[in-house]
Amino acid sequence: MSQFPSDGPVQGQQPEQGQPSNPERRDFIKTSASVAAGGLILPGVLPGFAAHVSGSDELRVGIIGCGNRGSGAVVQALRADKGAKLVAMADAFPDRIDRALNNMKKTNVGDRLDVTEEMKFSGIDGYKGVLQNVDVVILTSPPHFRPKHLKAAIEAGKHVFCEKPVAVDTPGLISVRESCELARMKKLSLVSGLCWRYDNPMKGTFQQIHDGGVGDIVTIQATYNTHGLWEHKRKPSWSDLEWQIRNWIYFTWLSGDHIAEQHIHSIDKIAWALKDEMPVKVTASGGRSMRVEERYGNVFDHFNTVFEYKNGVKAFASCRQWNGASTEVNDHVYGTKGHCDVFKHVITGEKPWKYSGPRGNMYQNEHNELFQSIRDGKPINNGEYMVNSTMMAIMARMAAYTGKTITWEQAWGSTQHLGPDDYEFGPLAIPPIARPGKTKFV
Numbered sequence: 001m002s003q004f005p006s007d008g009p010v011q012g013q014q015p016e017q018g019q020p021s022n023p024e025r026r027d028f029i030k031t032s033a034s035v036a037a038g039g040l041i042l043p044g045v046l047p048g049f050a051a052h053v054s055g056s057d058e059l060r061v062g063i064i065g066c067g068n069r070g071s072g073a074v075v076q077a078l079r080a081d082k083g084a085k086l087v088a089m090a091d092a093f094p095d096r097i098d099r100a101l102n103n104m105k106k107t108n109v110g111d112r113l114d115v116t117e118e119m120k121f122s123g124i125d126g127y128k129g130v131l132q133n134v135d136v137v138i139l140t141s142p143p144h145f146r147p148k149h150l151k152a153a154i155e156a157g158k159h160v161f162c163e164k165p166v167a168v169d170t171p172g173l174i175s176v177r178e179s180c181e182l183a184r185m186k187k188l189s190l191v192s193g194l195c196w197r198y199d200n201p202m203k204g205t206f207q208q209i210h211d212g213g214v215g216d217i218v219t220i221q222a223t224y225n226t227h228g229l230w231e232h233k234r235k236p237s238w239s240d241l242e243w244q245i246r247n248w249i250y251f252t253w254l255s256g257d258h259i260a261e262q263h264i265h266s267i268d269k270i271a272w273a274l275k276d277e278m279p280v281k282v283t284a285s286g287g288r289s290m291r292v293e294e295r296y297g298n299v300f301d302h303f304n305t306v307f308e309y310k311n312g313v314k315a316f317a318s319c320r321q322w323n324g325a326s327t328e329v330n331d332h333v334y335g336t337k338g339h340c341d342v343f344k345h346v347i348t349g350e351k352p353w354k355y356s357g358p359r360g361n362m363y364q365n366e367h368n369e370l371f372q373s374i375r376d377g378k379p380i381n382n383g384e385y386m387v388n389s390t391m392m393a394i395m396a397r398m399a400a401y402t403g404k405t406i407t408w409e410q411a412w413g414s415t416q417h418l419g420p421d422d423y424e425f426g427p428l429a430i431p432p433i434a435r436p437g438k439t440k441f442v
Helices: 023-037 068-080 094-105 127-131 143-155 170-186 200-210 240-246 264-273 362-376 383-402 408-412
Strands: 059-064 084-091 120-122 136-139 159-162 190-192 217-226 281-287 302-308 314-321 328-335 338-341 346-349
Touching (some): 059 127, 068 084, 068 094, 068 136, 084 094, 084 127, 094 120, 120 127, 127 143, 136 143, 136 362, 143 170, 159 362, 170 383, 170 408, 200 264, 200 362, 264 328, 264 383, 281 383, 302 383
Parallel strands (some): 084 120, 136 159, 217 314
Antiparallel strands (some): 302 314, 338 346
């Protein structure tokens, strides 16, 4: 587990109108946009880039979204490769940059933090400055911004670590899918933050399932019941937009709701167990029973979901964020020949089995494999499963919000775009809370 808990990538005070906090940063961003528009060759797109960074050569790392998850990812990235150093940072709010940098200085990679004041880029467009100065970028901003950041990173020829979920709506996910294919064409590494896929015991467990350890899968149960998460009390100086971004987990347009932001880990394991076959339809319910105050935005606090597959398999997934209630995070796979307790890494039945191999740290493994792939010139691309698992979460949310059964094809045909048309730091109404049976599928 990262030593930086996931309390969100943006907190603290922002500069006026969300712009960079000094003229040099502001001018650099304008220049960066002009360079990108002019189509100049950028670092990381040069032929033979993988060979260039082989051996002990330096790898310049940047981060976009400087919350605690991002800070943890940077530390893991620098631990993964002795030639890596952090050179650029971006966040909507400059104090988040400084806080993250100060926290990272206390770790054992503090000597490889080489971020000057000129390489701190604040404001909504701060990501552009980072991409002009790095070889590898860590994307850990609120999920709403992920499609835009990923597109820009891949077009600029950067290797990417991309946190989950990768989008909050179908238009964003279509953009991500296109960026993943472009990364493949450019031979860029793209590693997903769906971290269980990099956990050694989980890999061993799912391999046993794929090898017939439980026989033919009949049903799957996935549970992610937790307490409530963090909250940042609104300050009088904050605009509506700033307050919402600082508390992004409570707004569907920013987080995708917790079924996408958190429960996606369970949903991804459902997909993994079924060899990434996608469901044909989903039915779900959900609502707000504990977090009903305005400060909790417009997200639900519980969901119950049923995914149905063409071979008749059904997967049951439930999640909630309730303080004072029992918690459980676990997955079970039931088959014709046995049962797998996924988190215990145990199969009982006709072919009993228990994992006994190496453990390790899945968060560190992600970055170890990312940087090794860059050094070896053998790119990793996790695009397919990170897109599909995100869509499973989005379609389940669509089903719960509308009260309708949603098919895979319908979900990919949705035209609903979540979020404002611009990001001026001013008034922004809270979108209405979904009412199943009343809210329409778009």
